Amino acid sequence: xxxxKDLTFSYQKNKEILHGLTFSVSDGxxxxxxGPNGSGKSTTQKxxxxxxxxxxxxxxxxxxxxxxxxxEFKEKIGVLFEFPYLYSNLSAxxxxxxxxxxxPVKNRRDIYELLEMLDFKKxxxxxxxxxxxxxxxxxxxxxxxxLNNPQLLFLDEPTSGLDPSGAVLFxxxxxxxxxxxxxxxxxxxxxxDADLLCDRVAFIADGEIKALDTPKRLKEKNSNHQVEIDYxxxxxxxxxxxxxxEFNGGIPFPYEEIISIHSKEPTLEDMFIHYTGRGxx
Amino acid sequence: MRRSFPSILIKDFKLMLSSRxxxxxxxxxxxxSCYINFIYIKLDQDIYPVYLYDPMKTQIGVSSEVxxxxxxxxxxxxxADGHSVGIDVSxxxxxxIMVTSGIxxxxxxxxxxxxxxxxxxxxxxxxxxxxxDKEMKNRREITSEFLFFELxxxxxLGLASILFKExxxxxxxxxxxxxxxxxxxxxxxxxxxxxxxxxxxGLLTVINLGVSAGLNxxxxxxxxxxxxxxxMALVGFFCAVQLPDFKQxxxxxxxxxxxxxxxxxxxxxxxxxxxxxxxxxxxxxFMGMKNAYFATSSAGGSYYLACGLAIVxxxxxxxxxxxGEMAKEG
Amino acid sequence: xCILSFLLPVIVGLAINMLSGMSFYSxxxxxxxxxxxxxxxxxxxxxxxxxxxxxxKNVDELKAAVLDPASQMIGxxxxxxxxxxxxxxxxxxxxxxxxxxLPKLYAERDAVAASKITVIPTANSNEGMKSLLIAIxxxxxxxMGCTFxxxxxxxxxxxxxxxxxxxxxxxxxxxxxxxxxxxxSGGLLSTALTAFACMRVEAEHILPLLLIxxxxxFIAALAGxxxxxxxxxxxxxxxxxxxxxxxxxxxxILFYLVVPAGSTLHLLSYLLPSxxxxxxxxxxxxxxMQNIGISIIVLLTHxxxxxxxxCIVSKRGLRRA
Numbered sequence: 001x002x003x004x005k006d007l008t009f010s011y012q013k014n015k016e017i018l019h020g021l022t023f024s025v026s027d028g029x030x031x032x033x034x035g036p037n038g039s040g041k042s043t044t045q046k047x048x049x050x051x052x053x054x055x056x057x058x059x060x061x062x063x064x065x066x067x068x069x070x071x072e073f074k075e076k077i078g079v080l081f082e083f084p085y086l087y088s089n090l091s092a093x094x095x096x097x098x099x100x101x102x103x104p105v106k107n108r109r110d111i112y113e114l115l116e117m118l119d120f121k122k123x124x125x126x127x128x129x130x131x132x133x134x135x136x137x138x139x140x141x142x143x144x145x146x147l148n149n150p151q152l153l154f155l156d157e158p159t160s161g162l163d164p165s166g167a168v169l170f171x172x173x174x175x176x177x178x179x180x181x182x183x184x185x186x187x188x189x190x191x192x193d194a195d196l197l198c199d200r201v202a203f204i205a206d207g208e209i210k211a212l213d214t215p216k217r218l219k220e221k222n223s224n225h226q227v228e229i230d231y232x233x234x235x236x237x238x239x240x241x242x243x244x245x246e247f248n249g250g251i252p253f254p255y256e257e258i259i260s261i262h263s264k265e266p267t268l269e270d271m272f273i274h275y276t277g278r279g280x281x
Numbered sequence: 282m283r284r285s286f287p288s289i290l291i292k293d294f295k296l297m298l299s300s301r302x303x304x305x306x307x308x309x310x311x312x313x314s315c316y317i318n319f320i321y322i323k324l325d326q327d328i329y330p331v332y333l334y335d336p337m338k339t340q341i342g343v344s345s346e347v348x349x350x351x352x353x354x355x356x357x358x359x360x361a362d363g364h365s366v367g368i369d370v371s372x373x374x375x376x377x378i379m380v381t382s383g384i385x386x387x388x389x390x391x392x393x394x395x396x397x398x399x400x401x402x403x404x405x406x407x408x409x410x411x412x413x414d415k416e417m418k419n420r421r422e423i424t425s426e427f428l429f430f431e432l433x434x435x436x437x438l439g440l441a442s443i444l445f446k447e448x449x450x451x452x453x454x455x456x457x458x459x460x461x462x463x464x465x466x467x468x469x470x471x472x473x474x475x476x477x478x479x480x481x482x483g484l485l486t487v488i489n490l491g492v493s494a495g496l497n498x499x500x501x502x503x504x505x506x507x508x509x510x511x512x513m514a515l516v517g518f519f520c521a522v523q524l525p526d527f528k529q530x531x532x533x534x535x536x537x538x539x540x541x542x543x544x545x546x547x548x549x550x551x552x553x554x555x556x557x558x559x560x561x562x563x564x565x566x567f568m569g570m571k572n573a574y575f576a577t578s579s580a581g582g583s584y585y586l587a588c589g590l591a592i593v594x595x596x597x598x599x600x601x602x603x604x605g606e607m608a609k610e611g
Numbered sequence: 612x613c614i615l616s617f618l619l620p621v622i623v624g625l626a627i628n629m630l631s632g633m634s635f636y637s638x639x640x641x642x643x644x645x646x647x648x649x650x651x652x653x654x655x656x657x658x659x660x661x662x663x664x665x666x667x668k669n670v671d672e673l674k675a676a677v678l679d680p681a682s683q684m685i686g687x688x689x690x691x692x693x694x695x696x697x698x699x700x701x702x703x704x705x706x707x708x709x710x711x712x713l714p715k716l717y718a719e720r721d722a723v724a725a726s727k728i729t730v731i732p733t734a735n736s737n738e739g740m741k742s743l744l745i746a747i748x749x750x751x752x753x754x755m756g757c758t759f760x761x762x763x764x765x766x767x768x769x770x771x772x773x774x775x776x777x778x779x780x781x782x783x784x785x786x787x788x789x790x791x792x793x794x795x796s797g798g799l800l801s802t803a804l805t806a807f808a809c810m811r812v813e814a815e816h817i818l819p820l821l822l823i824x825x826x827x828x829f830i831a832a833l834a835g836x837x838x839x840x841x842x843x844x845x846x847x848x849x850x851x852x853x854x855x856x857x858x859x860x861x862x863x864i865l866f867y868l869v870v871p872a873g874s875t876l877h878l879l880s881y882l883l884p885s886x887x888x889x890x891x892x893x894x895x896x897x898x899x900m901q902n903i904g905i906s907i908i909v910l911l912t913h914x915x916x917x918x919x920x921x922c923i924v925s926k927r928g929l930r931r932a
Contacts, residue, residue, distance in 0.1 A: 051457040052608045074460035085451030087292065089299040101288035102459045144455075300846045308850065312857070320865070328708040333779075342840050362681075363733065377728040384640050388730050390661040390709070393716045393723045400719070407685070407710035411699030418680055420702030442846050449769070527761040527845050531852075537757055549681060575680055 001183040002048065003153060006057035009043055017043050019207040020057065030174065030184040030214075032198035034272060041187050042082075042156075048185065049079055049154055059150065075103055077148030082138035082157050088130040092140045093119065095129060096147065103148040114143040119169055123233060134161035142170065146177070147232045156187045159200040171197055191268045201268070203277035219265045222274055230259040285461050289469040293443065297473060300446060302439045306481050309435065310488070317489045321423045322416050330365040332356055339607045340370055344398040366395040375399065410555045413575075419495065425574040426546060429567050431485075432478055432536035434504060436513040440474050441521035441530055448521070448606070457607030467599055470513050479503055480509035490574075498516045501573035508588045509566050515595035522602040542567075562591075620752030620801050624808035641709055642684045644673045649689050656864070658687060680792045692718050742896040746808045746889055747864065752805045752858055753827050757835040758797025758852055760790065765840025765848040781881035787921070802828055810878055810896065819903045820895060826910035827888040832881070833917050834859070840925060863889035869900070884913045 002025040002068060009018040018040045035041040046052035047059060059065065062076060086095050096111045115125070118139040129137060138161045139188040145153060157172065159167040174197055177206050189192055194201055195215050202212040211218060225244040229236065233255050241264070246252055264273070297303060333340065333347045334356040349357050353369065360367040367378040371442050377392040413421065447453050456466055486502055487495035524530045545567045548558045558564045568578050568589075641662030645655065656665050665684070667673040675809060677686040678699045683706045686697040694717050698710045715721070802824045806812070812820055834855055844846035861884040866877065880886040891906035 045610060049458050071460045071462075072457060077458065079455075079458040081451070082452065083451055085455045086454055087296070087447075088450055089295060090292070094295075096287050098292050098457070099459065100512075102285045102461050298843070301850070302846060305846060305853075309853075312854075314861065326703040326705045343634075374727055376723055377726060378731070379729075381732070382729045386662045388659060390641060390716075392708075392726070392728045393661065393719070396723055396726055397716055397719055403712070403715040405711060405714050407707075407713075408695070408697040409700035410686075410697050411870060413680075413699070413701045415701045415703065418699075426785060430740060432780055443848065445845065469827060478803045513730060528766045531758065531762050531845075531849065534849075535755070536699045538785060571680070 001025050001029070001061065002031075002059040002185065004044075004048075007044070007047065007059060008056040009040075009047060009052070009054070012059070017207050018047075018055070021204075021207075021209055023209060025183060025185060027183055028178060028181050028190060030178050030186060030197050030265055032194040032201035033185065033187045033204060034189070034194055035187075035204035036278065039146070039204045041204055044204070045154055045156065045185070045187055045281050046067065047075060050074065058083045075107065076151045077154065078145035078148060078152075079154045080141055080145040080156060080158055084093065084127045084134070084141040085160075085176060086137060086140055086144075089128055091124075091126045091128055092132075092136075092143075093125050095140060096143055099144050106128070107148045109147055109149055111143070111147070114146055115139070117173065117248075118143055119166070131263070135163060135260050136201055138162055140266055141172070146173075151182060153182050153184045154187075159188075159190060159193055167193075182278075195268050203272050203275050210275040213269070215268055218268070218271050222271055223263075223265050226264040228262045228264055230261075231255040232257040232259065274281075285584045286469065286514045288466050290473065293469050295448060297414075297477070300413070300439075301441055302442070303477065305439070306431075306477060309431055310481060310484055313424075313431070313485065314488050316428070317420060317423050318510055324419070325415070327337055329391050329394060330359070331398050332340065332359045332365060332367045333370065333399075334367065337371070340399055342401050344402050347398050357607070366391045368399070371400075375376045384489065389440075417490075419442040420489055421498075422571070424485060426481060426549075427569040427598065428485055428502075428506065429509070429540060429545075429570050430538070431481065432509045433542055433566075436474060436478055436510050437517035438531075438534050439477075439517070439539065440514045441517040441534075442468065442520035442527065444518060444525045444529065453603070453606055454609070463600055463603055463607075466502055467518065467596065470518065471511060475507060475510050476515045478506055482506040486574075498574055498576050501576070502570070505566075505570045507571045508585075508592075509570065510562055511592050512566070512588070512595065515599055518599045519570075519595065519602055522606045541595050542577065563591070619754065620748050621804040621808055622749050624752075624805035641706070642682065644676050644684045644686050645669055646673055646688065647745075647848040650667070650687070650694070652690075652724050652851055654689075654694065654717070657717065659714075672735065685713065687713065690714070732869070742893060743864070744895060746892040747860065748809065749802055749824075749892055750827075750860060750863065750885055750888055753798050753824070753831040753885075754856060755801055755831075755833040756794035757838070757855065757859070757904055758833025759797055760794030760832050761838035761842070761848055761852055763793070763889075764790065764836065765845060767844065768839075768843075783922070783925070786916075787925070788868075789838075790836055791829070791832045794835050795829050798828040798831050799825060812895070816895060816900065819891075819900070819907060822889060822907050823891045823895075823910065826907065826914055829914050830884045831859075831919060832911070833921060837917075840921075854930050858883070861883045862886060867893060879908050884910065884917075 004024065005022050007018050007021040008016060010016045021040075021044065033041055033044065034100050043052065047055050048061065049158070050073060061073065067229050090098065092115065093111065096114075100111065120136065120139045120143070124132060124136060129140065132140070138158075141156065145155070153174075155174070161171060171193065174186075176185060184186075184197075186193070186198060189196050198215060200212065200214050201218070203210045213221075227242050227244060229242065229251065232238075233238070237259070240253060241253070251258070306376050328346075330495065330503060331347050332355075333343065334351075334353055336348060336351075348359075350359060350367075353371070355410075356367040356369060356378065359365055363380045364383050365379070369376045369378055372506060375396065377389055377395055378492075379395075381388055382391070387483050411418075443503060444453075473531065481591070482503055484498055489495075490498070520530060520533060524533070544558065545561060545563045548555055548564065565580070565584060569584065572580070643658050643662050643666060644662050645658070645666050645864065650658070656663060663718060665676070667676060670688070673686050674697075677684050678702065680699075683702050683814075685702075685706060686698070686874045689693050692714070694714050696710045696713050698707060702710070772777060803821070806820060810820075837856060838848060838855060842851055859900050862880070862883055866880040866886055867889055869905040887909045892903055894900065894906070
């Protein structure tokens with residue numbers, strides 16, 4: 001779906017933002033792009049969505065250059081921005097009708113169905129967006145991104161501003177889009193989202209990709225292969241840490257009751273710090 | 282573009298309504314019309330009052346314009362303003378007394394005029410070669426001035442305020458990923474503001490010139506209004522995209538409204554002659570408007586060519602600025 | 612942009628100062644148009660003693676100049692009995708009468724030349740138009756403070772900072788002082804520099820001038836606060852600014868030119884602060900200092916009343932919120 005080779009970009013002379021990025025995204029994949037502010041994440045996304053031009057290197061989307069047939073390209077993509085950009089004087093319905101008018105009729109989804117799927121409160125349908133909470137605006141923005149049944153979906157911090165049940169709902173929708181064959185390019189700081197959703201993640205820092213693999217393999221590569229066991233013995237609550245090899249033969253110490261067993265895997269954030277030398281914020 | 286353009290138009294119209302732009306235009310129309318009809322057309326300047334001190338009543342057959350006073354002190358008091366003229370005929374020879382106006386020729390004329398009132402009035406009247414009386418001239422003059430100011434300053438402001446709203450909402454960025462022609466985004470706003478300006482022009486003209494005189498000049502006035510509206514809307518669009526916030530923009534608006542239009546009005550409405558004014562683009566636009574109101578000979582092809590070129594260049598500049606704005610960070 | 616808009620009145624003040632007085636005199640002097648070689652030298656000389664004479668190539672050019680709505684020119688041609696005149700018909704009453712009486716004055720010119728004429732000079736030269744422009748520029752400079760304050764407050768409302776202000780540990784007095792200060796100081800500086808650039812003020816008049824400027828700049832800054840308080844959004848704010856701008860700048864000029872001093876309407880015009888400022892400045896420019904004290908007291912009264920009014924209005928606004 002997406003093929004990027006040696007992508008370089010500078011906003012000004014002698015100030016290169018992207019230094020030869022190379023990656024690809026397969027059809028139907030959820031690809032995570034993780035990086036702190038100023039890493040080149042947003043610039044990469046702008047180049048991929050056709051907003052920014054003047055880059056060097058190759059960028060191919062839908063098997064052609066992103067700049068060829070820009071209008072056709074935009075009819076096939078959906079973009080959720082970091083902030084919910086909507087006309088605050090218009091209602092959710094009016095906003096969605098307005099944005100839907102730019103797409104071919106055959107591609108458009110039913111607005112009411114979309115909003116119902118996103119669990120949008122019906123009594124706010126005709127009220128102006130200015131009266132909405134952050135979560136409601138995020139739902140309308142997501143609906144806007146899905147209006148045209150996109151083949152390629154760009155999501156920037158999709159669960160930002162949502163309560164836990166809203167975040168669960170959004171993840172479910174993203175997975176359903178994947179099942180339909182939609183490719184998802186996800187940019188986020190939220191490690192839970194990246195871990196749960198992404199087939200593969202790329203860590204970007206200072207305009208370079210520092211690591212690219214599935215979350216599972218990244219953790220396995222850097223795991224210390226230890227297990228932590230909480231147990232009761234002689235009325236006392238104790239915690240023991242064992243190497244995996246020690247554990248394979250069973251629990252090698254006396255106990256009365258096992259309370260819990262956890263593998264001490266690094267988190268994605270730990271991985272990010274390991275590969276880039278700094279945190280995501 | 283065909284399916285999306287009406288949507289953009291409707292959206293922009295709703296933005297215009299919510300920003301109360303039309304309310305502002307209506308308020309301006311009422312304010313200007315009241316000022317024109319109740320104050321401006323009544324402005325005039327009377328000839329120098331002439332006071333006569335004639336204790337012996339030697340002057341018979343003086344003009345009815347002459348005001349007689351009883352004492353010399355009264356005469357001197359009345360003439361102290363630098364405008365009135367006094368004649369003292371208490372001695373054998375009439376003496377003209379006045380405080381200087383500051384201009385020698387005016388003082389000489391004042392004296393000559395005052396003395397002429399001592400003799401019987403002449404029936405001579407100057408030939409009138411124009412079509413307008415003072416009231417109609419005042420109406421045309423001030424209406425052209427108000428319309429020019431309104432389109433130059435407020436037209437610039439109206440479109441910019443809507444664009445600032447869209448900048449603030451961040452929706453310009455959304456248009457960057459929509460399959461929409463950027464030109465449609467620009468043209469929609471231009472069309473709406475052009476339409477509203479033309480309606481304003483029509484109403485202002487007909488209300489203040491009267492139906493007959495108003496309709497007579499309306500076609501030419503609408504052309505000039507259309508040119509000015511497009512140019513100022515494009516300038517407003519560009520400034521709105523480039524300037525960071527509305528506060529900065531409103532100060533620029535103030536600068537434009539007061540200081541750039543003022544030299545144009547001073548030269549256009551008085552007999553002051555400044556050669557450099559020919560290099561001021563607003564001057565030519567104003568004179569085009571004013572000539573349209575007075576139904577005098579319109580500008581040549583070079584004026585319209587220059588206006589057309591300006592509109593095209595501004596459009597391209599705005600298109601470029603909008604592309605940059607769409608790529609900006611949130 | 613802020614600095615530019617505050618500096619502009621200063622630049623205009625300098626420009627007015629540098630402009631030749633002739634430019635302004637030409638506006639008030641009577642203007643006669645003639646055709647070259649039509650009138651005799653003596654007739655031309657006589658016309659020049661009564662006003663400004665402009666010669667044109669032919670009658671058509673002369674007629675076009677007379678018909679120009681921007682001019683009050685009187686066309687003068689040779690006639691068998693002396694001279695004849697023509698007008699466009701849209702002139703001021705004064706110029707209509709001049710046009711109608713000019714041939715008679717020409718016929719009586721010898722008698723006038725022989726008459727005794729006493730012209731009393733004034734203490735200061737009367738640069739009426741220039742003084743008017745200077746006063747308008749100075750009042751406009753004050754208005755900058757109003758616009759800046761209004762825009763600042765509206766901007767805060769739009770950005771949501773107004774909400775933050777309400778939870779900050781700041782007293783109402785601090786809030787008002789803070790809000791007024793920038794617009795007042797900018798307006799004051801701009802006005803003072805403009806006045807310095809284009810006014811000739813004697814040493815003993817500096818203090819009254821400074822008082823007028825300070826009090827007026829304060830009122831202008833307060834007007835900005837009122838606008839910022841009542842405006843709900845940008846366009847609403849612009850509407851109010853426009854109305855205040857027109858009320859601030861236009862009526863004083865009109866009252867000064869049209870309404871006779873001492874009349875009831877003139878007294879009522881003191882209700883408008885900018886009128887008081889305008890009268891004070893014009894009196895100063897014309898060297899008439901007798902009413903300056905009244906202007907200063909009225910301005911001070913306006914300052915107190917409007918400040919109290921703002922305190923009441925802003926308190927009510929808080930209670931409603």
